[in-house]
Each structure stands twice: as structure tokens, then as C-alpha cells.
Amino acid sequence: xxxxxxxxxxxxxxxxxxxxxxxxxxxxxxxxxxxxxxxxxxxxxxxxxxxxxxxxxxxxxxxxxxxxxxxxxxxxxxxxxxxxxxxxxxxxxxxxxxxxxxxxxxxxxxxxxxxxxxxxxxxxxxxxxxxxxxxxxxxxxxxxxxxxxxxxxxxxxxxxxxxxxxxxxxxxxxxxxxxxxxxxxxxxxxxxxxxxxxxxxxxxxxxxxxxxxxxxxxxxxxxxxxxxxxxxxxxxxxxxxxxxxxxxxxxxxxxxxxxxxxxxxxxxxxxxxxxxxxxxxxxxxxxxxxxxxxxxxxxxxxxxxxxxxxxxxxxxxxxxxxxxxxxxxxxxxxxxxxxxxxxxxxxxxxxxxxxxxxxxxxxxxxxxxxxxxxxxxxxxxxxxxxxxxxxxxxxxxxxxxxxxxxxxxxxxxxxxxxxxxxxxxxxxxxxxxxxxxxxxxxxxxxxxxxxxxxxxxxxxxxxxxxxxxxxxxxxxxxxxxxxxxxxxxxxxxxxxxxxxxxxxxxxxxxxxxxxxxxxxxxxxxxxxxxx
Amino acid sequence: xxxxxxxxxxxxxxxxxxxxxxxxxxxxxxxxxxxxxxxxxxxxxxxxxxxxxxxxxxxxxxxxxxxxxxxxxxxxxxxxxxxxxxxxxxxxxxxxxxxxxxxxxxxxxxxxxxxxxxxxxxxxxxxxxxxxxxxxxxxxxxxxxxxxxxxxxxxxxxxxxxxxxxxxxxxxxxxxxxxxxxxxxxxxxxxxxxxxxxxxxxxxxxxxxxxxxxxxxxxxxxxxxxxxxxxxxxxxxxxxxx
Numbered sequence: 029x030x031x032x033x034x035x036x037x038x039x040x041x042x043x044x045x046x047x048x049x050x051x052x053x054x055x056x057x058x059x060x061x062x063x064x065x066x067x068x069x070x071x072x073x074x075x076x077x078x079x080x081x082x083x084x085x086x087x088x089x090x091x092x093x094x095x096x097x098x099x100x101x102x103x104x105x106x107x108x109x110x111x112x113x114x115x116x117x118x119x120x121x122x123x124x125x126x127x128x129x130x131x132x133x134x135x136x137x138x139x140x141x142x143x144x145x146x147x148x149x150x151x152x153x154x155x156x157x158x159x160x161x162x163x164x165x166x167x168x169x170x171x172x173x174x175x176x177x178x179x180x181x182x183x184x185x186x187x188x189x190x191x192x193x194x195x196x197x198x199x200x201x202x203x204x205x206x207x208x209x210x211x212x213x214x215x216x217x218x219x220x221x222x223x224x225x226x227x228x229x230x231x232x233x234x235x236x237x238x239x240x241x242x243x244x245x246x247x248x249x250x251x252x253x254x255x256x257x258x259x260x261x262x263x264x265x266x267x268x269x270x271x272x273x274x275x276x277x278x279x280x281x282x283x284x285x286x287x288x289x290x291x292x293x294x295x296x297x298x299x300x301x302x303x304x305x306x307x308x309x310x311x312x313x314x315x316x317x318x319x320x321x322x323x324x325x326x327x328x329x330x331x332x333x334x335x336x337x338x339x340x341x342x343x344x345x346x347x348x349x350x351x352x353x354x355x356x357x358x359x360x361x362x363x364x365x366x367x368x369x370x371x372x373x374x375x376x377x378x379x380x381x382x383x384x385x386x387x388x389x390x391x392x393x394x395x396x397x398x399x400x401x402x403x404x405x406x407x408x409x410x411x412x413x414x415x416x417x418x419x420x421x422x423x424x425x426x427x428x429x430x431x432x433x434x435x436x437x438x439x440x441x442x443x444x445x446x447x448x449x450x451x452x453x454x455x456x457x458x459x460x461x462x463x464x465x466x467x468x469x470x471x472x473x474x475x476x477x478x479x480x481x482x483x484x485x486x487x488x489x490x491x492x493x494x495x496x497x498x499x500x501x502x503x504x505x506x507x508x509x510x511x512x513x514x515x516x517x518x519x520x521x522x523x524x525x526x527x528x529x530x531x532x533x534x535x536x537x538x539x540x541x542x543x544x545x546x547x548x549x550x551x552x553x554x555x556x557x558x559x
Numbered sequence: 560x561x562x563x564x565x566x567x568x569x570x571x572x573x574x575x576x577x578x579x580x581x582x583x584x585x586x587x588x589x590x591x592x593x594x595x596x597x598x599x600x601x602x603x604x605x606x607x608x609x610x611x612x613x614x615x616x617x618x619x620x621x622x623x624x625x626x627x628x629x630x631x632x633x634x635x636x637x638x639x640x641x642x643x644x645x646x647x648x649x650x651x652x653x654x655x656x657x658x659x660x661x662x663x664x665x666x667x668x669x670x671x672x673x674x675x676x677x678x679x680x681x682x683x684x685x686x687x688x689x690x691x692x693x694x695x696x697x698x699x700x701x702x703x704x705x706x707x708x709x710x711x712x713x714x715x716x717x718x719x720x721x722x723x724x725x726x727x728x729x730x731x732x733x734x735x736x737x738x739x740x741x742x743x744x745x746x747x748x749x750x751x752x753x754x755x756x757x758x759x760x761x762x763x764x765x766x767x768x769x770x771x772x773x774x775x776x777x778x779x780x781x782x783x784x785x786x787x788x789x790x791x792x793x794x795x796x797x798x799x800x801x
Contacts, residue, residue, distance in 0.1 A: 401666055408663045411652035418612055418646055420638035420667040420714065539656040539692065 047103035054098040058091045066090060127182060136179045139172040146172075150214070163499025170496070192478060200237075200384055204229050204377045222373035230376045231492050234448060237383040238441055239484040243468040244390045244477060245437030250466065251474035252394075252403065253430035254410025256313040258462055259300070259320025263293040263435040265327060265457035267442020272340040272452045273333070282346040286443050293439025294432040296323075301431035305424055308413070320462055327454045339453025346447045348378065379448050386444060390437050391477050397433070399540045406430050407475075467518060471525050473532025482533055490517055562590035565718055565750050566611070566642075571620035573603075573610045580606040582774040583620060588718065593744050593751045595761035595782065597795060598771035604754040605647050607771070608722045612644060613637050625717065639667060643716035647723055649707040653696030657687055660695050660706055664713030672715065680709040683739050701732035708739070719743075721753040725760060733757065737764050758795035762786045770795075 067087040073079050146169040154162045181188060188195060207228045212221025246260045270289040274280050280288075304315045327334045334340070345354045353360045354375040363370045397403035405426045408416050417423055446452045468487055472480030491514035500510050525532065566588040573581040580603050588594045598604050610617050613634045622630045629637050638644075643664075652660050661680060665673050681688040684705040690698060695706060704724055711719055721740070725733040737760055743749045755761035762768050762782040770778040770791060778785065785791050 401670075404659065404663060405666065407655060407659075408652050411654055412650050414614075415646060415650035415652065416663075417614070417634040418638055418644045418650075419663055419710070420635050421663075422633075422635045537654055539659055 043103050043107055047099045047101075050102045051095040051099040055091045055095040058094045059087070062087060062090060131179045131182045136176060139176045139179070142172040143169055143176065147214075160499070163501075167497065167499050196478075196481070197388070201381075203233060204380050208373075208377075219369050219371065222369075222371045226373050226376055229373070229380050231495075232489055233380045234376065234383055235492060236485055236488045237380070237387050238445060238448075239465065239468060239488045240481050241383065241387045241390055241441045241444075242438060242465045243472065243480045243484050244387065244394060245434050245441065246465050247434075247469050247475065247477070247480055248394060248397075248406070248437070249430055249434035250469055251476070251480075252398070252410065253406040253427065253434075255427065255430060256309060257316045257431075257434070258313045258459075258466065259316035259318070259323075260434070260438055260465055261457045261459070261462040262300075262320040262323040263297060263438030264442040264445070264461070265323050265454075266293045266296050266435075267439030268446040268452045268456070269327065269334060269340075269442075270439065271443035271446040272343045275344045275446070276340060276342060279344070281350065282344070282443070282447055283349065286440060289443035290436040290439040293442065294436040297431040297433075297435025298428050300435075301428045305427055317459070317462075320457075320459060324454050324457050327457070334454075337454055339451055339455075341451045343446050343450045343452065345375065345450070346379065346382065354378065379444075383444055383448075386440055390440075393433075393437075394477060402426065402429055404540065464518070467522060471521060471532055473529075473534040475537055476532065476534035479532050479534030487518060487521060490514075490521075564588070565590045565625055566752065567621075567623040568607070568611070569621050569623075571607070571610060571617045571622060573606055573615050574618050575606075575615065580774055581610065581617075584771075584774070584776050586769055586776065588750060588752045591744070591748045591750055592767060593740065593753070593765045595765035595768040596752070596754045596771055597756070597758040597761055597768060597785075597791075599794075600756070602771040603774040604771055605722055606774075608644070608647070608720055608754050611637070611642070611720065638714070641667075641715065641717040642720065643711035643714045643718070644720040645704070645707040645711045645722065645724060647726075649703045651695040651698075651703050651706050651710065653694065655695055656692050657690050657695065657698070657706060658692065660710050661713050664710035667714040673713075676713050676715065680712055683712075683742065684709055701728050701736070704728060704732075704736060705739075708736070712743070717750065719749055719751045721751065723754055723756060725755060725757045733760060740764060758791070759786070762791075 067083055069081040069083055071079055071081050146165055149156065156162075157165060204225065207225045208218075208221045210221075211224035211228075212218050215221060215224060242260070242264060245263075246257065249255050249257045249260070267289040270292045271282065271285045274285050274288065275282070300316065300319050304312055307315060328337055330336075347353045348362075351360065352362050352365055354362060356370065361370075362368075362374050394403075398407070405416065405421050406429075408419075408421065409423060409426050409430075413423055416426070445456070449456075464487070468483045469480055471487065472478075472483030491511065494510040494514055494517065497510045501508050564587050566586075568584060568586040570583045570585060571581055572579060572583055584603070584607055586594070586596070586607070596604050596607065606615070609615060611622055611629075613629070613632055617630055620630070621628055624637075624640055624642060627640065629640060632640075652663060655663070658677075661677055662670070662673070665676060668676075686702055687705055687709055690702060695703065698706060708719075708721065708724065724736050724740070728736070740751055740753070741764060744751055753761060753765070762785050765782040768780065768782050768785045769776050770785065778788065778791065780788070786796070
């Protein structure tokens with residue numbers, strides 16, 4: 029709540045007086061804002077009549093919470109932050125002084141102890157505490173794990189930053205193995221390990237990596253070439269339907285259809301690119317938005333081919349290059365070939381490595397292209413189109429290649445999505461998907477692969493984690509479904525990142541041309557909109 | 560010095576919508592010359608510069624470069640004829656480093672003589688070498704102008720177009736930049752066509768000059784003749800720049 033009071037009066041009044049005053053203001057604002065939204069609610073009674081439900085209690089709770097929050101912030105938070113700022117300027121350590129206070133060894137040991145105790149008691153937790161408290165205990169355990177991880181990351185940050193790509197790729201490559209082994213130890217059997225890994229590998233691993241790939245693909249169009257594309261999901265849909273239709277009707281293999289889907293999406297990228305070549309910024313955004321909707325509406329209405337809103341099911345699974353199949357009925361089913369127990373987890377783990385490979389391909393191509401003339405031309409195009417033309421760069425082909433390359437990766441991701449789900453329908457390709465992908469690119473920092481990957485992990489992982497917060501049902505009642513609040517999470521993250529780091533998590537841009545030494549210049553040195 | 564005609568502009572008319580900005584302009588630039596075009600704000604100097612590059616396109620008249628009619632060519636193909644431009648407002652790439660900006664300039668040349676040409680630019684503008692890893696947007700105005708000219712030179716141009724290279728710069732920097740242009744012309748025989756409001760500096764630098772008023776070329780002559788001309792003195796020099 030940003031309530032501004034004239035600065036002259038601030039100096040005169042002492043913090044407590046000022047805090048009381050501002051708390052009253054905040055309360056009044058909350059009352060004004062929410063008296064109709066929260067204080068009153070229309071509902072239907074048993075005889076289907078419209079009635080007015082009065083919720084003054086809830087409104088009062090909200091008001092009091094806001095006033096208390098504002099009071100504490102103004103009375104204690106603001107002076108603390110101001111003092112901190114002075115101290116930080118003096119020592120030149122902005123985040124470190126707060127962080128060292130937060131990341132202390134005793135806290136770390138305590139967190140590890142909590143995790144250890146709760147893991148040991150895991151089986152008997154429900155019996156000991158009852159289901160309600162056990163939910164809280166599991167939440168505390170998750171927080172303790174996150175704290176311990178953050179602690180390790182904080183104290184090894186120099187090492188992590190220096191070897192980020194290598195460490196990241198290694199961690200991603202080992203992730204399913206670690207998950208299976210940890211869960212196998214936890215449940216006491218390999219079968220249990222594989223079964224338990226489904227959620228972690230599929231919901232967290234694959235889901236996040238699909239968005240990483242989509243965001244990296246869109247990054248080529250938006251981050252590098254600076255063409256604001258709000259209809260990126262259209263290419264995702266083209267890729268998904270290309271695999272779904274050709275795979276189900278002609279029985280073609282995923283390995284043939286993956287490049288085909290990419291090529292088709294790239295073709296549509298060029299088709300979209302042609303009419304919008306002369307547009308930039310807001311105008312381009314509107315047209316691409318319309319394009320995304322057109323593709324979706326065509327899919328819904330062209331029933332003969334796409335089966336409309338009912339979607340296409342029974343999409344064939346991917347095989348391990350035709351050698352090993354993941355269909356139980358096939359003679360070369362994985363458990364028959366390798367002589368191991370049947371499990372759906374093998375397919376998910378295989379898909380995980382497949383999408384990881386596709387992601388790495390996207391990153392590799394992006395990094396290579398940035399150092400080639402076409403990639404540099406994209407970036408130059410983002411900076412200044414007129415200057416580009418006067419340097420002899422054909423802006424038409426440059427834009428089209430950006431659209432086509434970005435669309436191609438969208439198409440790859442789409443065909444993977446179809447193979448993973450086994451089912452596609454227009455529901456998966458709504459505008460919200462485009463918006464989420466774009467939000468990830470913006471949050472991560474346009475043009476930065478690492479930033480975007482982190483943003484995808486936080487945002488998609490965060491929304492998936494909301495499903496795990498079952499204990500909240502105990503607080504807000506059994507009807508409460510935390511995953512419905514994922515857009516709220518997105519919004520809060522957007523606001524926080526845009527206030528503190530307007531260029532995204534990673535605002536600096538790695539130069540691609542050097543004489544001798546490599547030096548990145550932070551984005552914060554250049555004026556907003558100019559650099 | 561004066562050799563064959565390199566750039567020949569004949570009867571060029573340019574419009575912004577229905578408003579005519581150039582009323583049939585004739586200008587010639589010969590091989591190895593420095594030609595200055597001076598005039599007040601809104602006279603059409605920059606419009607002529609942009610018309611040579613095909614944006615906006617001339618509605619009447621012809622523009623010939625080295626014997627080829629370039630009037631109807633798209634901008635990037637005109638640039639590929641080896642005409643380089645340091646456009647109005649410099650238009651360097653702000654988020655790209657000095658090196659990357661220079662590399663973009665060399666893309667016409669397919670980076671064939673890149674290392675050699677970078678050294679030449681750094682010899683001409685040693686300041687750029689100090690700023691090598693810095694972003695274009697963080698350079699000072701004078702450095703940006705140097706970078707803009709350096710970037711244009713990376714394409715190994717036959718003709719260099721400069722649009723107000725002195726705009727908004729301190730007199731000392733203006734002198735450095737004009738000295739560099741003179742140096743390029745003398746040692747490499749580079750042909751330069753520049754548009755300037757700083758009439759005094761531009762006419763002293765130029766072999767020949769043109770004066771533009773309201774979309775018409777009203778006067779032409781050698782730099783010295785124009786500097787001595789009472790009308791030019793009254794309109795552009797006295798009480799103005801020194």
C-alpha cells in the first residue's frame with residue numbers, strides 16, 4: 029500500500045505518530061476500495077432468488093490487517109530500511125548485510141535438524157499429529173529444505189556463478205536419477221522410487237522444461253529481434269497438431285514428425301511475418317495476438333480435420349529411436365527388453381531427457397546464432413531499424429528469419445507436448461499461455477537464457493507447488509484450491525521484479541564481439557528504453 | 560582532386576504525404592571531394608540525405624551513383640553500393656558494445672577486412688579504443704558521433720554521408736571530428752558529402768558547398784566563395800557559429 033504523505037510533515041512527526049496516521053489512511057482506503065467488493069456479495073438462496081450477503085466481519089478483518097501492516101511498516105520497517113540503506117552505502121554491501129543476518133550457521137543446522145526429524149517421522153506423522161497438523165509439518169519441512177538449499181547457494185554463490193551453465197546442466201541431467209534414488213531410499217524399494225518419481229519428474233521437471241523451451245524460443249523473437257509477439261502459442265499449437273494429426277492418421281514416428289512440425293511452425297512463422305513486416309511495437313503485438321486467436325478458432329471450427337473442441341486423443345508415444353518402445357503391448361516394451369518391473373515412470377524419465385535435449389538444442393542454437401551475422405542483425409534490428417537498413421541489412425529477411433526460428437522451436441515444443449499428453453485440444457492453446465510465456469521472458473530478462481530459465485523454474489515450479497499446499501484447506505476451508513491463485517502469484521512476481529529489477533532477473537547483456545577481453549556491462553548503467 | 564562524378568542528384572522532389580519537402584534539387588558530388596550542404600532548420604537538408612538512401616523515396620528526378628540509377632532501390636541495396644551514412648542523431652546501437660557496433664558496420668563487407676579496418680578506426684578515433692567494451696548508449700555525445708562515423712567506415716564506403724556530425728557537441732570535439740574527416744579525405748581519398756548547420760566549420764572543411772533554403776538549392780560554389788559571399792555571411796555566419 030503506497031500512501032504518500034507530504035514530506036515536510038514526515039520530518040516533524042515522530043515515527044509512531046506518523047505510523048498511526050498512515051495506518052488510519054490505509055484503513056480508510058481499504059474501506060473505500062473493498063466496501064462493495066468484499067463487504068457485500070450477491071448470492072442465490074434456495075428458491076433461486078438473488079440475495080445480498082453482508083460480510084462486514086471479513087471487511088473488518090481486512091481493514092485491521094492492512095492497518096496493522098501499515099503501522100508496523102511505517103513505525104519499524106521504514107526506519108530499519110533507511111538505516112540499512114545508510115549502512116549498505118557505507119560498506120558497499122547492499123544485499124549482503126541483510127543476507128548474512130538471515131543465513132547463519134545455527135539456523136542452517138536447525139533447518140537440517142527439522143528436516144531430519146520430520147523425514148524420520150514421516151510415516152507416523154499423521155498418527156502422531158492428526159492430518160491437520162501433519163499438513164503444517166510437511167509445509168514446515170518444505171520450507172526448511174528450501175532454506176537449507178538457499179543457505180548453501182548463498183555461501184557458494186561465487187563458485188555457482190562462475191560455473192553456472194555447467195552446474196545447471198549437470199543438476200538437470202542428474203535430477204531424475206536423484207529423485208528416483210531418494211524416493212527409493214525413502215520407500216525402501218526401487219519400484220517405490222520409480223512410482224514416486226512420477227510427480228517430480230513429470231509435474232515439475234517436464235512441465236518446467238517445456239516452458240523453458242517455449243520461453244527460449246520466444247526469446248529469439250522478443251528478446252533478440254525485439255518483435256513483441258503475443259501470439260506465440262499459435263506456433264506451439266501448429267507443432268502439437270502437426271504431430272497429433274500426422275502421428276494418429278499416418279502412424280509416422282515422432283523422430284520424423286519432430287523436424288516436420290518444426291518446419292511447419294516455421295512456415296507459419298513466415299506467413300505471419302509477411303503481413304506484419306512494417307509493424308512494430310504495439311501494432312505488431314495486436315496483430316500477433318489476433319493471429320494466435322485465429323489459429324485457435326480454426327482448430328475449434330475445422331471439425332473434419334481437427335475434431336474441434338473435443339480434441340485428438342490416442343496420440344502415439346515416442347519410442348527410443350524405434351529400438352525400445354514404451355507401449356506395454358509392444359514386443360520391445362522397455363521392461364521386456366531390459367528385464368525390469370513395469371512402470372509408467374520410465375516413459376516420463378525418457379520424456380524428461382528428451383525435452384532436456386530439446387532445451388539444450390534451443391540454447392545452443394541461440395548462443396551460436398547470436399555470434400553469427402544473422403543473430404547480430406536481430407539484435408541490431410531491436411536497437412534501431414533505420415540504422416540497420418543504412419548499414420545494408422535487409423530488414424525484411426532478418427525479421428522473417430527471427431519469426432521462423434522462434435516459431436520452429438515453438439513447433440518442436442508443441443510436438444513434444446502432444447507426445448507427452450497423448451491428447452491435444454484447443455484448450456491448451458489459449459491466449460493465457462502466450463501471456464505466461466511472454467511473462468517468463470520479461471521476468472527473466474529479455475535476451476538472457478539463464479534469467480529466463482530461472483524465471484520459468486520459479487513461476488511454473490511455483491504454480492505447481494501451489495497444488496502441494498493442502499494444509500491451506502485447513503485454514504481457508506475445504507473449498508479452497510490454492511492452484512486457482514497461480515495468476516495472483518504471477519502478478520505479484522511481475523510487480524516485485526519490475527519494481528526492483530526492471531530489466532528482469534538478469535538485466536545485463538553478454539557482448540558477442542571482443543578484441544581481447546570479455547566484459548559485460550550491467551544494464552543498470554544504461555537509461556531505461558535507451559540501452 | 561575533382562575527378563569523375565560519383566553522386567549525381569537531378570531534379571529530385573520528395574514529399575511527406577502531400578507536403579513537398581524538396582522542390583527539384585540538383586547536387587553533384589565528384590570522386591575525392593568533400594561537399595557540404597548548409598541551410599537553416601527545416602530547409603530539407605536531412606530530407607535530401609534520407610532521399611539518397613531511398614527513405615523517403617524521390618517522387619520525381621533521378622539519383623545516380625557511380626553510373627547506376629539508385630532512385631528506386633531499397634535502402635539496404637543502396638547501402639550495398641558502398642554508400643555509408645552517419646545518420647542524423649547518430650543512431651548507434653545503444654545496448655551493443657563499441658566493438659559490436661563496429662562489427663555491425665562491417666557486415667556489408669562480410670567481415671573480410673574486419674581486423675584491419677577496426678585498427679584504422681581506432682587510429683582515427685583513439686577514444687573509441689578506450690571505450691571498446693562499453694555499451695554504445697553509455698558513450699558521450701562526441702564518442703557516439705565518432706562511433707557512428709567509425710561504424711560507417713567499417714563498410715569500406717566509396718561515399719560517406721554525414722548528417723550534422725557537429726550537432727550538440729562541444730567545439731573541441733567538433734574540431735576533432737572535422738579534422739578526422741579531412742584526414743580521411745586526404746589520406747584515403749574518401750568522398751564525403753556532409754549536411755551541416757555549422758556553416759562556418761563545414762564550408763572551411765569542404766571543397767564545394769551548396770546552400771539550401773525551403774527545399775531549393777539557392778547557391779553553390781567552392782567553400783571559400785561561399786564563405787566570402789555576403790548573403791551567406793548574413794544568413795548563416797554572422798552572430799552564429801565560429
